[in-house]
Amino acid sequence: MGKCPIMLDPEGRDIHAEAARIRAEGPVTLVEVPGGYRAWCVTTYDIGKKLLSGDQLSKNAKEDWPPFVRGEVPHDWELITWVAMDNLTVRDGADHDRLRRLVSHAFTPREVEQARPRVASIVQRLLDDMEANTRPGETVDIKGQFTYALTATLICDLFGVPEEVREEALKGTKQNSLTNHTGEMAAANLDQWHDAMSKLAARRRQDPGDDLTSVLIAANEDGETLSNEELIGSLHVLLGAGSETLSNVLAHCIIDLSTHRDQLELIRSGQYTWMDAFDEAVRKDAAVAQLPFRYAKEDIDIAGVHIAKGDLVLIAYAGIGRDPALHGDTANDFDITRPDKTNLSFGHGEHYCLGRPLATMQSMVALPALFERFPDLTLAVPREELPPQGSFIMNGYDRVPMYLTAAVPAVA
Secondary structure, rough: OOOOOOOOOOOOOOHHHHHHHHHHHEEEEEEEEEHHHHEEEEOOOHHHHHHHHHHOEEEOOHHHHHHHOOOOOOOOOOOOOOHHHHOOOOOHHHHHHHHHHHHHHHHHHHHHOHHHHHHHHHHHHHHHHHHHHOOOOOOOEEEEHHHHHHHHHHHHOOOOHHHHHHHHHHHHHHHHHHHOOOHHHHHHHHHHHHHHHHHHHHHHOOOOOOOHHHHHOOOEEEEOOOHHHHHHHHHHHHHHHHHHHHHHHHHHHHHHHHOOOOHHHHOOOOOOHHHHHHHHHHHOEEEEOEEEEEOOOOOOOOOOOOEEOOOOEEEOOOHHHOHHHHHHHOOOOOOOOOOOOOOOOOOOHHHHOOOHHHHHHHHHHHHHHHHOOOOOOOOOOOHOOOEEEEOOOOOOOOOOEEOOOOOOOOOO
16 A cells, blocks of 8 residues: 555646555545645545435535635635525535426527537638638647637537637636646636626626526526525536536547547448547546535545544546446557446536536537538647646646647657
8 A cells, every 4th residue: 555645636637646646545545635635535446336326425515514614714715606606506405406407498498409500600601711721730729729728619509608608707717627727727717707797697687688697597497486595606617517517528538549540440331429539538537527526515435434523525436437447457548449438537426417418408509510621630649748737636638739640740
């Protein structure tokens, strides 16, 4: 056994190697996060599913994390947003169910299907822009110019975020994903996104439209509506989840398909589908590596360790997707023919991701359109040289340079 606790790398330089190192210590292992706080990290499917299925863990720091309850967690803690925001992701039980019912008005099958033509339009515009503005031998950043551009544009369109304030509206979600920032930056970010979401909510209260922010404001279940703080917190998490998470999964999927041409041909031949590729990308590269936080509501004895009441718990979704106990020696491999792609990447239990249908629909539009336009899309550098996002929370890259064709790059 190695030395515990394992300090999580704030740069997220090798998410999967770190998960494997943690798993080697046991399915539930002590790690350390910024601020010197210790947490139990769960890296295996069976334990993760068991804990997510039960009621032994809470998502509400205001009630179940003693240091926060006692006011000991500073406003400038690097991860303060994850415990201070107010929305359905930090509520449990009946309170969570009430918020989920209200927020789910924005993600009905009808709302998702109505967004399909908009997605197709955004995708075609982004493809046109890349083709028109990229000279032979130049690279594109497939994350910044395509996957993030798609998800960020769509979520802002759907929630009625005006063009002139989109950068400010998304700034907080980008910063919130990072774990390599300072406490001062985290405190400023908490204030910034709260102000940006407050302004968006006020704007839509004054001038409602057919956007999802207006839908959330008007949402009513048996006379109950979202409070202003719940609305602000919900907007923040929905804009972030709708842009950052899918952007990373799509980028991983594009990289793997471009570097596994045999599997791309299986899709083109009709033997397998784009959904097979997306499902495998979700398994192999969960968007969220380590999700802060859950809190033990009682003493828990599991997998040979004792989790004390009030302890922090992290669910390592990226590590769970590659659990060798579930996927064997090929757990690290991208294989769309894999018959069992079981994972917990979209969560499990009452906090299961509301946005999965929207994410799936976008992917089924974006992936075939991209590879039809650029069938020889090629990664410009070895995958191990791609710059990390700067986060142990998100599983992604900062940039993904690619050539639109397989032609030899021009020599300057």
